[in-house]
Amino acid sequence: xxxxxxxxxxxxxxxxxxxxxxxxxxxxxxxxxxxxxxxxxxxxxxxxxxxxxxxxxxxxxxxxxxxxxxxxxxxxxxxxxxxxxxxxxxxxxxxxxxxxxxxxxxxxxxxxxxxxxxxxxxxxxxxxxxxxxxxxxxxxxxxxxxxxxxxxxxxxxxxxxxxxxxxxxxxxxxxxxxxxxxxxxxxxxxxxxxxxxxxxxxxxxxxxxxxxxxxxxxxxxxxxxxxxxxxxxxxxxxxxxxxxxxxxxxxxxxxxxxxxxxxxxxxxxxxxxxxxxxxxxxxxxxxxxxxxxxxxxxxxxxxxxxxxxxxxxxxxxxxxxxxxxxxxxxxxxxxxxxxxxxxxxxxxxxxxxxxxxxxxxxxxxxxxxxxxxxxxxxxxxxxxxxxxxxxxxxxxxxxxxxxxxxxxxxxxxxxxxxxxxxxxxxxxxxxxxxxxxxxxxxxxxxxxxxxxxxxxxxxxxxxxxxxxxxxxxxxxxxxxxxxxxxxxxxxxxxxxxxxxxxxxxxxxxxxxxxxxxxxxxxxxxxxxxxxxxxxxxxxxxxxxxxxxxxxxxxxxxxxxxxxxxxxxxxxxxxxxxxxxxxxxxxxxxxxxxxxxxxxxxxxxxxxxxxxxxxxxxxxxxxxxxxxxxxxxxxxxxxxxxxxxxxxxxxxxxxxxxxxxxxxxxxxxxxxxxxxxxxxxxxxxxxxxxxxxxxxxxxxxxxxxxxxxxxxxxxxxxxxxxxxxxxxxxxxxxxxxxxxxxxxxxxxxxxxxxxxxxxxxxxxxxxxxxxxxxxxxxxxxxxxxxxxxxxxxxxxxxxxxxxxxxxxxxxxxxxxxxxxxx
Numbered sequence: 048x049x050x051x052x053x054x055x056x057x058x059x060x061x062x063x064x065x066x067x068x069x070x071x072x073x074x075x076x077x078x079x080x081x082x083x084x085x086x087x088x089x090x091x092x093x094x095x096x097x098x099x100x101x102x103x104x105x106x107x108x109x110x111x112x113x114x115x116x117x118x119x120x121x122x123x124x125x126x127x128x129x130x131x132x133x134x135x136x137x138x139x140x141x142x143x144x145x146x147x148x149x150x151x152x153x154x155x156x157x158x159x160x161x162x163x164x165x166x167x168x169x170x171x172x173x174x175x176x177x178x179x180x181x182x183x184x185x186x187x188x189x190x191x192x193x194x195x196x197x198x199x200x201x202x203x204x205x206x207x208x209x210x211x212x213x214x215x216x217x218x219x220x221x222x223x224x225x226x227x228x229x230x231x232x233x234x235x236x237x238x239x240x241x242x243x244x245x246x247x248x249x250x251x252x253x254x255x256x257x258x259x260x261x262x263x264x265x266x267x268x269x270x271x272x273x274x275x276x277x278x279x280x281x282x283x284x285x286x287x288x289x290x291x292x293x294x295x296x297x298x299x300x301x302x303x304x305x306x307x308x309x310x311x312x313x314x315x316x317x318x319x320x321x322x323x324x325x326x327x328x329x330x331x332x333x334x335x336x337x338x339x340x341x342x343x344x345x346x347x348x349x350x351x352x353x354x355x356x357x358x359x360x361x362x363x364x365x366x367x368x369x370x371x372x373x374x375x376x377x378x379x380x381x382x383x384x385x386x387x388x389x390x391x392x393x394x395x396x397x398x399x400x401x402x403x404x405x406x407x408x409x410x411x412x413x414x415x416x417x418x419x420x421x422x423x424x425x426x427x428x429x430x431x432x433x434x435x436x437x438x439x440x441x442x443x444x445x446x447x448x449x450x451x452x453x454x455x456x457x458x459x460x461x462x463x464x465x466x467x468x469x470x471x472x473x474x475x476x477x478x479x480x481x482x483x484x485x486x487x488x489x490x491x492x493x494x495x496x497x498x499x500x501x502x503x504x505x506x507x508x509x510x511x512x513x514x515x516x517x518x519x520x521x522x523x524x525x526x527x528x529x530x531x532x533x534x535x536x537x538x539x540x541x542x543x544x545x546x547x548x549x550x551x552x553x554x555x556x557x558x559x560x561x562x563x564x565x566x567x568x569x570x571x572x573x574x575x576x577x578x579x580x581x582x583x584x585x586x587x588x589x590x591x592x593x594x595x596x597x598x599x600x601x602x603x604x605x606x607x608x609x610x611x612x613x614x615x616x617x618x619x620x621x622x623x624x625x626x627x628x629x630x631x632x633x634x635x636x637x638x639x640x641x642x643x644x645x646x647x648x649x650x651x652x653x654x655x656x657x658x659x660x661x662x663x664x665x666x667x668x669x670x671x672x673x674x675x676x677x678x679x680x681x682x683x684x685x686x687x688x689x690x691x692x693x694x695x696x697x698x699x700x701x702x703x704x705x706x707x708x709x710x711x712x713x714x715x716x717x718x719x720x721x722x723x724x725x726x727x728x729x730x731x732x733x734x735x736x737x738x739x740x741x742x743x744x745x746x747x748x749x750x751x752x753x754x755x756x757x758x759x760x761x762x763x764x765x766x767x768x769x770x771x772x773x774x775x776x777x778x779x780x781x782x783x784x785x786x787x788x789x790x791x792x793x794x795x796x797x798x799x800x801x802x803x804x805x806x807x808x809x810x811x812x813x814x815x816x817x818x819x820x821x822x823x824x825x826x827x828x829x830x831x832x833x834x835x836x837x838x839x840x841x842x843x844x845x846x847x848x849x850x851x852x853x854x855x856x857x858x859x860x861x862x863x864x865x866x867x868x
Contacts, residue, residue: 203232211316235815243756245700259690303676325359334359341665348392364710366412374722398434409711426451438486443471469496490528500743503732505573538564540592550622552605595659652687668789758784766863
């Protein structure tokens with residue numbers, strides 16, 4: 048904003064002179080002007096002096112205290128030029144309705160009224176003290192208001208922290224977002240009815256990046272390569288960023304056969320991926336723990352000290368155990384102890400030893416005493432947040448040939464969770480702070496030891512325990528451990544950790560598990576205490592027979608899909624056979640999910656342990672990605688690559704999800720997005736009210752499972768007229784949807800239909816927030832410019848985001864670098 052001045056040669060102020068009599072003041076107010084039309088006349092000041100001006104016919108006279116300066120204007124047709132009269136301070140504005148214009152009111156080819164200001168070459172209302180009006184309606188904001196995105200709003204308190212995918216709550220109250228440019232909390236612009244419904248069953252993954260070591264495979268065409276690879280010179284080649292560990296970064300440790308966990312370690316709005324690696328075939332020893340960025344795979348840290356080596360296929364957990372605001376990492380060590388690392392990879396402690404047998408086990412973090420820092424569980428043992436052992440039971444462990452993998456849940460509704468270690472539930476009294484924390488057995492089931500999951504399977508608001516043990520699926524009474532139902536896994540095999548989710552959209556969860564040759568989904572009948580097959584699929588896992596899987600509703604239709612990796616393939620299964628969704632049902636609705644019915648099948652080898660693919664927002668873009676491990680050193684799985692792969696959806700159809708998956712027994716309510724652990728975990732089977740998660744090893748579409756979408760619109764397009772002939776443009780990108788977007792959104796600026804340039808947003812834009820972008824073009828030809836800005840545009844008319852509205856991405860035109868006169 049600047050004062051309205053004409054050409055530099057025009058007088059910017061009135062020439063004032065007065066003759067003052069004795070004891071008489073001559074008053075002058077340079078902001079108070081009066082206009083009169085007369086053939087001639089004299090204006091006399093109230094003082095003893097006099098001020099006079101002689102005006103010709105049709106002359107505007109501007110009077111100020113002091114001597115008036117005559118200004119005459121002559122119309123000369125439609126030529127848009129301004130002529131300064133040096134001797135009188137006149138400016139002739141031709142082609143306008145105004146014969147003469149005060150030089151202070153000249154605005155490009157316009158002449159502003161006395162109650163207007165000049166900005167960006169246009170006359171606008173003067174709201175006082177040089178304040179510009181707000182919005183298209185030129186509203187003057189009140190004293191406690193400011194103009195934000197074209198509206199007068201009442202700001203909240205100062206702020207500095209804007210929310211993003213991993214930071215759910217910033218400095219502002221509900222209904223406000225932090226504008227970091229202004230440093231103020233401002234009313235949110237989010238529309239919580241903004242939704243995008245993707246095409247059902249259209250799963251189109253593509254690699255976002257891979258880390259590790261790619262195998263070398265011959266090919267004749269692309270069909271003989273893995274998803275996204277191109278057959279180049281007879282070899283399968285990647286078409287995406289691939290990162291290999293450097294020569295100084297334990298380069299031989301790239302095999303991965305444990306789950307990758309996801310959490311933001313450094314509060315930079317981009318999660319990290321943390322995983323175990325091993326070299327050669329040393330798949331239980333000499334493990335090297337690593338953390339990489341979730342958006343590009345760049346190294347964050349590597350634990351290379353041999354004194355801190357892990358069980359190399361153990362599954363780590365991430366949680367803020369010391370309440371410092373950042374998550375720590377806890378994992379099984381090479382011996383009978385746990386290891387803890389700070390968020391920056393600094394070793395913290397080795398725990399007191401445990402006595403049980405373990406291999407490739409999984410750590411669980413939960414608050415077992417309802418106060419203070421959380422506790423750490425592994426099998427039937429519990430430690431405090433500094434590695435001091437508090438308790439170790441003597442019954443069930445939570446193993447099924449590998450493990451242990453324990454669960455934590457409040458089975459009896461007393462707000463004090465139990466530790467479910469396979470066939471035994473352990474309960475606790477006392478607190479760590481009072482030094483009277485103690486454990487005992489709540490129940491031991493007649494079922495064998497095995498892997499657990501917890502959910503309300505019969506909708507009676509009470510949890511059941513699902514146990515996979517020695518070729519069978521068991522449903523146990525959560526309060527007593529009694530067996531309510533059991534089912535043999537087709538084809539045998541010990542059975543991997545269970546998934547619990549609604550596969551068919553009927554509001555009641557099903558149970559899924561993998562055996563040695565089959566993946567099986569079963570339905571529980573709580574009235575008759577029976578389990579029946581929903582569907583099964585042929586798989587290959589003759590090695591471990593205990594691989595896990597994960598579930599997620601990628602297309603938001605209420606039916607969860609399954610992501611499962613056996614020894615040779617990764618598959619995405621629909622929750623229901625496609626022919627079973629027809630009316631009438633098709634011939635392949637037969638309870639056998641063959642590979643013609645799957646949503647995806649791709650080569651991906653593994654020796655298999657208890658690992659499974661993870662679904663989370665790993666790059667901070669508020670949308671779901673798949674993260675999975677792979678290895679190729681064994682005879683069971685040697686057709687693929689080794690390392691970690693991150694897949695996203697090519698069409699941006701996958702719905703939003705949370706940026707965290709912190710442990711093997713993840714179930715949404717056990718951890719917050721920042722890695723902190725709730726003092727009292729809300730029951731997964733009862734929250735959120737009306738549509739509870741009621742699932743295990745499944746991620747969710749945010750707090751309410753809505754199909755929220757972004758809605759990006761341009762606001763406040765402006766040009767710096769003082770920079771002309773260079774073109775300096777800026778605009779705000781407002782997200783008025785209900786789902787955030789990650790950094791890197793394309794924003795294109797055009798002159799008419801000609802592209803001026805493309806810039807990108809720098810940070811995440813959460814729902815209701817905005818970011819300012821700018822573009823500078825040195826002296827483009829042929830001014831003036833008819834400028835528009837288009838958000839989510841790569842400069843070729845292509846967008847990357849699915850929004851609830853696609854027809855509001857273009858701004859109104861702005862004329863920039865208009866010639867003066």
